[in-house]
Amino acid sequence: MAISQEPVDTSTPSESMEGSEILRVEDLHTSFFLPIGELQAVRGVSFTLKRGQSLGIVGESGSGKTVLARSIMGLTLAKHVEISGKAFFNGRDLLTLSRREMRSLWGTEIAMIFQDPMTSLNPMVKIGRQVIEHLRQHKNVDRREAKQIALDLLNEVRIPEAESRIDRLPHELSGGMRQRVSIASALACEPSLLFADEPTTALDVTVQHQILNLLSREQRQRNMTMVLVTHDLGVIAGRTDETLVMYAGKVVEQAPTAEIFDNTQHPYTEALMRSIPRTSQPSHTPLAAITGRPPVATHLPKGCAFSPRCPYVQPRCHEEDPSLVSIGTSEHKAACWYPVGSDANREAFERNLSDRLPQTLAVAEALDADQGSETSADVPDGELT
Amino acid sequence: MQKMIVGRLTRLVVTVLVVSFVTFVGVNVLPGDPVNALIPIDAQQDREFVEQIREEWGLNDPMVVRYGRWLGDAVQGDLGRSLVTGQPVTDEITHRLPITLELMAVAVGFSLLIAVPLGAFSGYREGRRSDRLVSGLAQAGLSLPVFVTGLILIYVFALRLQWFPAVGWNRLSDGLGPNLKSVALPALSLAVTEIAVYTRVLRSDMIATLKENYILSARAKGLTDRFVLFRHGLRPSLLTLVTVVGLNIGFLIGGSLVIEYLFAIPGLGKRLFSAIQQRDFMMVQAITVLITVFYVIVNTATDLVYMVVDPRIRRTN
Numbered sequence: 001m002a003i004s005q006e007p008v009d010t011s012t013p014s015e016s017m018e019g020s021e022i023l024r025v026e027d028l029h030t031s032f033f034l035p036i037g038e039l040q041a042v043r044g045v046s047f048t049l050k051r052g053q054s055l056g057i058v059g060e061s062g063s064g065k066t067v068l069a070r071s072i073m074g075l076t077l078a079k080h081v082e083i084s085g086k087a088f089f090n091g092r093d094l095l096t097l098s099r100r101e102m103r104s105l106w107g108t109e110i111a112m113i114f115q116d117p118m119t120s121l122n123p124m125v126k127i128g129r130q131v132i133e134h135l136r137q138h139k140n141v142d143r144r145e146a147k148q149i150a151l152d153l154l155n156e157v158r159i160p161e162a163e164s165r166i167d168r169l170p171h172e173l174s175g176g177m178r179q180r181v182s183i184a185s186a187l188a189c190e191p192s193l194l195f196a197d198e199p200t201t202a203l204d205v206t207v208q209h210q211i212l213n214l215l216s217r218e219q220r221q222r223n224m225t226m227v228l229v230t231h232d233l234g235v236i237a238g239r240t241d242e243t244l245v246m247y248a249g250k251v252v253e254q255a256p257t258a259e260i261f262d263n264t265q266h267p268y269t270e271a272l273m274r275s276i277p278r279t280s281q282p283s284h285t286p287l288a289a290i291t292g293r294p295p296v297a298t299h300l301p302k303g304c305a306f307s308p309r310c311p312y313v314q315p316r317c318h319e320e321d322p323s324l325v326s327i328g329t330s331e332h333k334a335a336c337w338y339p340v341g342s343d344a345n346r347e348a349f350e351r352n353l354s355d356r357l358p359q360t361l362a363v364a365e366a367l368d369a370d371q372g373s374e375t376s377a378d379v380p381d382g383e384l385t
Numbered sequence: 386m387q388k389m390i391v392g393r394l395t396r397l398v399v400t401v402l403v404v405s406f407v408t409f410v411g412v413n414v415l416p417g418d419p420v421n422a423l424i425p426i427d428a429q430q431d432r433e434f435v436e437q438i439r440e441e442w443g444l445n446d447p448m449v450v451r452y453g454r455w456l457g458d459a460v461q462g463d464l465g466r467s468l469v470t471g472q473p474v475t476d477e478i479t480h481r482l483p484i485t486l487e488l489m490a491v492a493v494g495f496s497l498l499i500a501v502p503l504g505a506f507s508g509y510r511e512g513r514r515s516d517r518l519v520s521g522l523a524q525a526g527l528s529l530p531v532f533v534t535g536l537i538l539i540y541v542f543a544l545r546l547q548w549f550p551a552v553g554w555n556r557l558s559d560g561l562g563p564n565l566k567s568v569a570l571p572a573l574s575l576a577v578t579e580i581a582v583y584t585r586v587l588r589s590d591m592i593a594t595l596k597e598n599y600i601l602s603a604r605a606k607g608l609t610d611r612f613v614l615f616r617h618g619l620r621p622s623l624l625t626l627v628t629v630v631g632l633n634i635g636f637l638i639g640g641s642l643v644i645e646y647l648f649a650i651p652g653l654g655k656r657l658f659s660a661i662q663q664r665d666f667m668m669v670q671a672i673t674v675l676i677t678v679f680y681v682i683v684n685t686a687t688d689l690v691y692m693v694v695d696p697r698i699r700r701t702n
C-alpha cells in the first residue's frame with residue numbers, strides 16, 4: 001500500500017491531511033416517519049474531512065451508516081423522510097441543493113460504491129457501458145474515446161483481459177470482478193469524494209482484501225477523499241486516516257484510526273474490537289459477539305443508547321445520555337461516562353462482575369479464553385487489549 | 386438454437402394435427418347437414434340427388450377416412466373447395482389473409498407505441514396524479530368491449546367528423562393513404578384494450594424494476610431520469626409484456642373477428658363467420674387450422690423476442 005503520492009503531496013500521508021476542507025457535516029439528523037412512529041436513523045452526526053483524507057464509519061447493522069452516507073449524498077431514501085443539519089461540500093450545503101444541482105455532482109464530484117456487486121450492476125447492460133455511460137453524459141466524450149477510457153479503467157482496477165471483458169454482462173463475471181467494475185465506474189469521472197458503503201461485505205475474505213487494497217491505492221494515488229463504511233473494524237485498520245464509530249444513529253467515538261486502536265475509549269468500540277475476525281483463528285470460529293441487540297431506532301432507551309448491552313453500565317448511564325467530548329487530545333472524542341481504561345471504568349467493571357451482570361460476565365469469559373490463545377489480530381497496526 | 390427450431394416444428398405439427406382433427410369432428414357433429422350448403426333448398430327433398438352429391442363429395446365415408454383424405458390433400462397445399470362457392474379454399478384465404486394480418490399488426494404496433502412510453506412513465510410516477518390518471522384510463526379501456534369501442538369510434542370519427550370511412554376496405558394496392566384510412570378505426574378499436582393491458586403490465590414491472598439496486602446506482606452516477614428509466618429500467622421490465630403480447634394475440638384474433646364484422650372488412654374473420662353460418666365446413670376447417678398455425682408462430686416469435694430483449698438469454702443459447 002506504500003504507493004507514492006500525487007505530486008502535490010510529496011511525502012507522508014499525514015501531509016495530505018493538511019489539505020483544504022472538502023466535506024463538513026454539522027449536526028445531521030435523518031428520521032423516517034413510519035406508521036409505528038418516528039424512526040431516528042441518524043441523530044446528530046458531525047465531522048469534517050480534508051481533501052485526500054479517508055474516513056472509516058464503523059457500526060453494527062442498523063446503526064445508521066448507510067442512511068448517513070445517503071443523506072449526505074442526497075440520494076432519496078424513502079418517501080416520509082426528514083433530513084436536517086448541514087453538509088458542506090466544497091463550501092456548498094448539499095442539503096439545500098436542488099435535484100438537478102445534485103445530479104450534476106453525482107458521478108462527477110461525488111461517487112458511491114454500493115454493498116452488493118451482484119445487484120448494483122444492471123444485469124442486462126454490458127459492463128463497458130456501465131463503466132463510462134455517465135462519463136459520456138457528463139463530459140461529452142465520443143464513443144471511441146469512451147471505450148478507450150473504459151478499457152484503461154478496467155485495466156487500472158486489475159481486471160484481466162479487459163479487452164475481451166468489456167462487452168460482457170455482469171453475470172459472466174465473479175463477485176470480485178463485478179465490484180472492480182463498480183469501482184472503475186465510480187472512478188470514471190474522477191470524483192473528489194467517494195463513498196464506499198460496505199464495498200466488500202458480500203465478497204469472500206481473500207477477495208475482500210484485494211478490493212480494499214485496490215480502493216486504498218486508488219484513493220491515495222488520486223488524492224481522493226474517501227468515506228469507507230463497514231461493520232468490521234478490521235477493514236479500516238491501516239486503511240483510513242480517521243474513524244467514526246456509530247451506534248444507534250450517533251457517533252460514540254471519533255479519532256484518528258491508529259488512535260482508536262491504540263487507545264480505545266468507548267465500550268462499544270472495545271466490543272467491536274473483540275469481534276474483529278482474526279487470522280490466527282481457524283476460519284469459522286464464532287466471533288466474540290456483542291451481547292444483546294442494537295436498540296430498535298423507534299424505541300431508544302433513556303440515557304446512553306448502549307446501556308442495555310454495556311458491560312460497564314452504571315445507574316447514571318440509564319439517566320443521562322453522554323455527549324461526544326474530547327478525551328486526552330482534541331482529536332479524540334468519545335461519548336461515555338466511564339471510558340475504557342479509566343479508573344472509573346475498572347471500578348464499574350468490578351461492580352458489575354460482582355453483581356453478575358450477564359454482559360459483564362460474557363466479557364470476562366472472553367478475556368479468560370483470550371489469555372490462552374495467540375492474540376494476533378488481522379490488524380496491521382492495531383493492538384488488541 | 387437448432388434444437389429449439391426442431392422442437393418448435395414438432396410442436397407445430399402436433400398442435401395442427403390435434404386442432405384440425407378436433408375441428409373436423411366438431412364441424413361434423415354440429416347440427417345441420419353440410420350437404421345443405423351444396424344444393425338449393427328445393428332440391429334437398431330429392432333423395433337420389435342428395436345421395437349422389439354425398440357420394441361425389443365423399444360425405445358418406447367414415448369420419449376418420451374423410452379426415453385422412455383432407456389431411457393428405459392439406460399437406461400438398463390443397464385445402465379443398467368451399468362447399469358454398471365451389472372455389473378452392475386456398476384462393477380465398479390468400480386473398481383475405483393479408484387484410485386480417487395487417488389489421489392485427491397495425492393494432493399491436495400502435496398499442497406498443499402508445500403503451501410502452503405510457504406504462505414506463507406511469508411506473509416512474511407511481512402514486513402521483515399522472516400515474517393515477519393513466520391507471521384510471523387503463524381501467525376504463527379494459528372494461529370497454531371491442532364492439533362498443535368500435536361503435537364509438539365509428540360514430541365520432543366516421544359519422545360525425547367524417548375523417549375516416551365507416552366501413553369497407555382499401556387494399557394497399559389502392560394506395561397507402563386510402564389503405565391507412567381504412568385500417569385506422571378498426572385497428573384503433575382493437576388497440577384500446579391492448580393499450581390498457583400492456584400499460585398496466587409494463588407499469589407494474591417498471592415499479593418493481595425501479596426499486597432495484599442497479600437503478601439507484603445508475604442514478605448515483607448522475608444519469609438523467611429519462612436515461613435511467615429507458616436505458617436501465619425498460620429492458621428488465623419488458624419480459625412480462627412480451628409474454629402478454631404473445632398470449633393476447635389469441636384475444637386479438639377473437640377481437641378481429643368482431644371488428645371485421647362490424648366494419649365490413651373482407652378479412653378472414655368475416656369469412657369465418659359466414660362459413661360457420663353456412664356450414665361451409667371446408668372453409669371453417671381451413672381457417673381454424675390457419676389460426677392455429679399463426680398462434681404457434683406467434684409463440685415462437687415471442688421466444689425470439691425474449692432473446693432480443695434479454696441479452697442473458699442470447700448469450701446462453
Ligand SMILES: Nc1ncnc2c1ncn2[C@@H]1O[C@H](COP(=O)(O)OP(=O)(O)OP(=O)(O)O)[C@@H](O)[C@H]1O
Nearest residue numbers: 032041060061062063064065066067068077078297
Ligand atoms: N428507507 C427506509 N425506511 C425506513 N427505515 C429505514 C430506511 N432505511 C433505513 N431505515 C432504518 O434506519 C436505520 C439505519 O439503517 P442503515 O441502513 O443506515 O443501517 P446500516 O448501519 O447501514 O446497517 P447495515 O450494516 O445493515 O447496512 C435502521 O433501523 C433501518 O431499519
Ligand code: SF4
Nearest residue numbers: 304307310317336337
Ligand atoms: S459506560 Fe455508560 S455511558 Fe459508557 S457506554 Fe456504557 S452505558 Fe454508555
Ligand SMILES: [Mg+2]
Nearest residue numbers: 065066067197
Ligand atoms: Mg448499510
